[in-house]
Every structure is written in C-alpha cells, then in structure tokens.
Amino acid sequence: MTSFSQHCRSWEHGWSRRRWLGNVATSAGGTAIASALPGFLPAAHSSALQRASKQVLFIWLDGGISQLESWDPKPNTEFGGPFRAIPTAVPGIHVSELLPRTAQQMQHLALIRSLCTQDNAHSSGVDRIQRGDPKNRGVVYPYFGSAVTKLLGPNQSGLPPYVWIKPLSGGFMHKDAGFLGPQYGSLAFGDGKPPQNLQRPAELSAEIQEQRLRLRAEVDQRFAAGRKGYAAEANAFVFDMGLELMRRQELFDDSQVSAADVERYGTHDLGRHLLLARRMLEAGVQFVKVNSYGWDTHGDNFNGSHCLVRRFDQAFAAIIEDLAARGMLEHVLVIAMSEFGRTPRVNGHLGRDHWPEAWSLAMAGCGLKRGIAVGATSDAGTWVTTEPYDIGHMFHTWFNALGIDSQHTEYSNNGQPLPIAHEDCGPVREVLA
C-alpha cells in the first residue's frame, strides 16, 4: 500500500544493494562497488562511507520517565517529590539522586530540559514522537530508526541495519518503516533472543552450506540476466544477511559475556538488553533500539521511579562508560527518552500523569557537545522557561549530529518530495558540536 508507481514496486527501489551502494559510488563519480576496501577509496567516497559508519543507540522508556525523578530534579519545591538532587561530574549540573552512576558519566552527556511536545496520549504519542511529528501530508512517516537506515545507507557490517531489542516477542516490525516501505522495518529480537532457524542443522557443515549459497548465487545470476534483477538482488540480500547473522551467533551467546559486565549492567531486562545492544553496536549494527516498559507511573510514582530509574541508571551509565572507553562515542549517537514527561502535580494515587508541556531527554556521542544541559523549566518544573523544543527540533538535531543536513535533505515518496523533519523546526545549535 506504499507504492503508487505503476512501473516499479516499492521493494524494487528499497532492496537493491546495487542502488544503495551505487549512491555511495556515484557521489565519488566512480563506478567501483563500495564494498571494496574502504582504505583504497577516494576521499569523497570515504566521507560517504564515514557517514554510513555512524551508528545510533535509541533507548525508549515506554510510558514516560519522570523528568523530576531523573534529568530535571526540583527538590524542596511544591511538586519536587522526596528525592534530592546530586552533583555530577560536570560542575553546575545536578540530576536526581536516583541517577548516581549516570551522574559520574555526565561529562559525556548532553541533556535537553526544555522539551515541549504535543500529545499526551500513549497510543498516539509513541507514534508521534518516534516519527518526529511531521506535518500531515497523508503519508505515514518512518520511525527514527527506519529514517536513519534509509538516510545513512547501508554500512559494511552485513548485519540487519535496524535492530530492536525488546521484552516479549520478536519478529520483523515493518510498520516502523511507514512510507519508506516494509523493508526499512526493524528486526526485533524478543527478549534479546535470536530469530528462528539461526542454528545450522548439526548434519550440515558450514563448508557445505557456504558451497550451497555460492551455487545459489550462480543459479540466480543466470536467472537475473535480461530481467530487471531487483528480485534476485533482494533475495541475495536476505540470504547474505542470514549467513552473516549466523556467523555472528556469539552475539546471542550469553556465555561470551564477562561476569563483571553482567554485574555492571544488571541482570534485569534493561541491563541485559543494553549489554546486548553494546555487542550489536560493536558488531556494526547501524541502529539499535532498546525498549523498556512500565514507566507509566500514574500510581505510586516515587516507589516506581526508585526502582525503574535506578535500574536505568545502572545500565545506562555502564553503556556510556563502555562506549566512551572504546572510543565509540565518536560515531555512535545515544538517545534516551520517552513519549512525554510526567506531571509535576502529584495525583491522588501518589502518581504523576502525562506531561508533554515540559520534560527532558538525555543524549551522548557523535556530533554533540559533551557535559552540557540545554534549556530550563520553571521553579516548580511546570513550564519551559527557555526556548521550547518540539520533537521536530530533536529530529533536526539528531540528523545533523549524524552528518545529514536535515534542512536540505528530502525523501522522495514516488516523486512526492517530503522533508525529513518538521519544516517549522530546526536543529538545536547549542547542543551540536
């Protein structure tokens, strides 16, 4: 239902590796296939490849983390709640005492405390935020992960570009992709488990399997001759990806992880999933989304936050520390956020409700300043007192951090030009490096 074209089908555009790689190649005016050794490519080439080597870790705290119990504490105020604010590694920036470990990584982080968005319902809010809330043009916009993998183009890892680590079930989540077409959807690993049939049958050797795949490629080459070729290319792509994922099975093998790491990240879902996310990023996956559920603390917000935020703190601080130590923050953009914040006013069930008016998110890594907190809210935390930023501003910011000029890059939806982020917004310059 995505293609209005009469002559081509949507996948004929999307799945073609030759085209994907061809885009990279033509930017250098050459015809070489970009899968050649990057070191031997001309300069323009390597800058395109460099962009393609950017990665994203997107941590989604579903239901809405309370900004007052995390990035924007207001102790000793009307709505401040029981928790204190603590100093961080960056003088002058304080966070909630529920984030003690993260506070020690503050020198790597960039906070936005002046988010003001539109939607206070989960069902529409999650979609709206993750799709960047563009103007309505009668098309469904892609989630950030689908957008990034489309705009960056494939990297050299051979792994699925957009991976989603989440509790419960996995599978291919094509709806993320919106009008880009289902192939830009996410491959979800339910509870971090590998997809079905990743194990080669015992009686089949790796050598024989590779022999078979080579034969298969030969057979396809003959079939594709004189045809449009997209079908065979798309098919080759998924077989290659399958084989690559099988070769990287150690990614799913928990016994490969050091006991110290398990302890540092935590044995809870978010800890295990962020540790897996680190390994996925190390292996070269372009976009890793990690979901954590249960943040909708309408009741008993303070006990709830005490438990949830501290778990997040443990795992988040560990992965920031690791990415920094490995030098990966140079090319990995990290974002941790929800669909909205929570009301300063505490309700009758000692909970906080949905509050899109004034809330916060945390970022780190590629293209961003480090050790910075942008924006401010009123004393009671109710309203943004500096320039308010909508999700559109954040999409512009993230795209620019990844080297994509968000104000001059457009999608082409079967000829319909579409901005990649809300055209009434722009990037938050003060946070860009």
Added chain:
Amino acid sequence: MLQATQPGWLMLLSSLAALPLVTLLATPACGQDDDRAPGWLATQIDQLLEQSLEDAPRAPAAGDTEWLRRSFLDLAGRIPTTTETRQFIADTHPDKRGRLVERLLSAPAFSQRMADAFHILLMERRGEHTEWLSYLRTSFAANKPWDQMAREILDPNADAETIRGAAFFQTRRLEKVGQQETDYAGLTRDIGRLFLGCDLQCAQCHDHLSIDSYRQVDFQGLYTVYQNTVIRTDVSYPAVAEKLLTKKTEFMSVFDKQPQSTGPRIPFGIEQPIPQFEKDQEYAVPPDRKTNFPGVPKFRGLQVIANDLTAPGNQRFAENAANRMWFLFFGTGLVNPLDQLHDDNPPTHPQLLKLLADGLISMKFDLREFTRELVLTHAWQRTTVGSAAEQRLYQYGREKRLSAEQLLISMLTACGPAAPSSDTQTESSPATVGFSESAEQKTIREAFVKAFGNVPQDPELEFSPSLKAALFVMNDPLVAQLLQPANGNLADRLAKLEAPNELAEELYLSVLSRFPIESEQEFVRGHLQQQPDRPAAVSNLIWSLLASTEFCLNH
C-alpha cells in the same frame, strides 16, 4: 517440531503433492460455462492493451515450459511434475494450451488455489478457522459467483452449516486483542478496502483531505452497522449477531464541527431508512437469556449492506473484484494500491478496467470463466525473459510472488517421488480431494506460512524476500528433510543417475520445470566434480535450485 529423522514428513509427500496431480491428468476437458466462445473477452483485453503498447516491441509468447509452469502455479497452485511437463511437451495438438487451461480450470486443484488466494486476500494472515477454509473450498468447488460469496461473507447465515464459516471474516476482526477495545473502525475499513477497493480510514473523522470522493458519511454509513455487531457466544462456530438498530449514528467532522447523521449506507450509495417497531416487536427471532442467544432483529444492517453492496448497479463492487483478479494473474493492479479506487488515482488502463468490470457483470461474477479469459490473453502468455527492456506495462509477462501455500506444494512436488503416468490414475472426487488435512500437514503448512507469509494485516502483494524466509530455507529441518534420499524421491533418483547430463535434466525438470541449457549442464558437471561425495553434491544442487529466485517466483 518435526525432526529430520522422522519418516512421517516424507510420507506426506504423496498425500499432499500427488493427490491433486492425479486428478489434473485424469479429468477430461469440460465445456464452457457460457454461450460465448472462450476467449471473447481475452481478445478485447488484448485489443485495448495493443493500443497502450504503441510501438514498444511485444515480447513473444512464452515457450512451452515457461507457459506450463505459469499455468500450473496460477491455476493449480503448484509447479507441474516431470511427467506433466514431458507429456505437455510431447503433445502435438494444435490447441494443447487451450485444452490444458480447460483441464486445470475444472480440476479440484483450481478451487483449492482460489480458496488459498481468497483466504490470503480476505484475511491478510489474521489467522484461520476450519469452517472458514472449508467454506472457501466448497464455494470455489461449486464455482459460486463472487457476488453470492460476498453476500454470504457480509451477512453470514449461522443456521446453514455449509456456509456459516463465512462469518469468520467478521468474527476474527471483532475479537479483542489484548487490552484493546473491539476495532469496529478496522472492520469497517476492511469492508471498504476488500469489497469496494476503497480505503476509507482517513474519512473516519472528516471528509478525506486529498480524495474528494471519500466523504465522512461513506465511512459512517458502514460504521453504523458494524459498531452494532457482536460475536455470538452461544455457539462454538464463528457467528456474528446484531444488536437492535433503532437510530441513526450522529457524527461531526473534527474540522467544522457540523453535526451530521446517517443510517446504514454503503459508501457512495443511498442511505436506507431505519424502520421503527413497537416495543417487543423488534425481533424476528427474540433473544433467549437462558441459552445466551442474542436474537435476530427484524431490521438488520448487515443484510442492508450485503444487498446494496453487491447490487447489480454498484459498479465499484465489480471494479474491485476485476482489479483484484487482475492483480492475482498479472501481479499488479490496474488500480494501485488495490484499495485506492477513486477519481484522483486513475487506473493505468481506464477502458480496460471498465471492460473487465462489465465483463464480470455479464458473466454473473463467475470467477472461473473470468480466470479463463485472463489466462487466454496474449498479455498473460508473454514471456518474462528479457523484461529488463520493458518500456510499457504488459509488454512482457509479469513476475509474481508465490504464496506460502504455493511454495509448500511446489517444494513437495519438486522433491517428491516422480508422479506415475496418467493412464494409471484413478478419478478422485472433487468433494474429498484436498479437503482434509492431518494435524501434521497442518503443522507443516503453518511453518511455511510463518516463514513465507507476511505478518498479520500486511497484504501480500509484492515479492518481498525476508530474513526469516532465508533462514528457514537455509536451516529448517523441514527443508533438510526434503533433500534426504528416500523411496524414489528426487534426491534418491538423482543419486542413482550416473551420467551428469541425465542428472542435470532430471534436476532442472523436477525443480525448475524446464530443461537445463548448456551452461547449466556445465554448472552441474562442475559441481559433481568439485564435490565428489555424490549424495552431498545432489542435495547441494537441489537446494541451490529450491532457494533460487527462479523457483520462488511465478515468472
């Protein structure tokens, strides 16, 4: 899960694959359903397409093997066996293609193929129910007209055992998923999409912004009826009941806030008045609290929709059916997307869509006759070879996605035992063939659907290779088992053939339904030399063809 060593899977080869073939070869050609000579519509279709092709060179007709494979996949849901291919090639009758089309159209495999295709089209992999599948099979076996089927699905009769399964279309969509409320809007939307080719979703809250002809009342007139339906809980089969419909639905646009109202009304149709009854006179069959029977109102919206939507004057109903049938056989709609039939999205060939819709009406929605006309066109019969040079639609034949069901039975056909020749066959009654499925067969079919089908609610339109399908073909024990030599199956036969040329011929004929060309003979010889372990070489070669794009497309 089935183990690779389990013999049961192999036993299924004959039961699943051989049964339909038996009948195909044995069924005599049958006469036409219509007075007009076969091909009457096909000729007119080709004439219209001729004009649009202008001076683009026409691709030649597909050769015998290409044509035969396409015919079998489209009309029988599987590839031909080696026996069928050899017989067809040897046949010297001047109208052997026309005769084969007739044989395929009258075989039970055709009704099974149509049942599978319409199950995928209508349910979009939301799940299945035995009575629903059986409803589709028996309906296509009886060649029930499409307008009648549509009425039975839109207004299911719970008291008629043979057709009550049709209710599953609605009951499945009325089921609550997790914490979510019943998705009445989703059911309403699907009625528009699947029976009229109109996706009215955006007209739910206001007149459609970009499609002038989709107005809010078009959605609300249907919604009035479907928001009033419930799943019956007093019976164990799928059945839908209606609450009393006594007043119009009020709604307003989110933009202008002007109050409006409508009673039952099909999109672009006429609103039907809601009759008022005395209290206690509203029911034709009153509810029964003891049995939980919800009763049958005298005035039923489902009946109104079913009658109005399928009425002879509703051109969109015929256009949608024609467009979806065209998609089934040509891999693309005359209107794309299939559910965007409106003035601002004109068909690629407007006159052709009208010709097809009128033709379908004149055939009284006989889908078998309609299919015959589609496959008798030159357009359907053209080769796909060389289609890289395509400048105009339908200049070449078109590649189509194979469904999980087509892939399953084709893999079984390719890897199974050679079919006996036709003169040893016995007749099979259309009433029984393919209508029963063992628990194990069901497990295998479900594994294939999981591997090759789309996720629920995602229409299966284009060929879209997936990681899960690739991993299934690479590693699933079901596929590995197909490559094990046993009882005269393909692996067994090939292992016994000494001469590489004979091996290559049997391999290509079995899997790709054609003879190998010289470079392919060379390819087979090369691998046999490279891999001295003959059984390993044989299974590698079979696998490489099964996993090929040529095998998993209908081209």
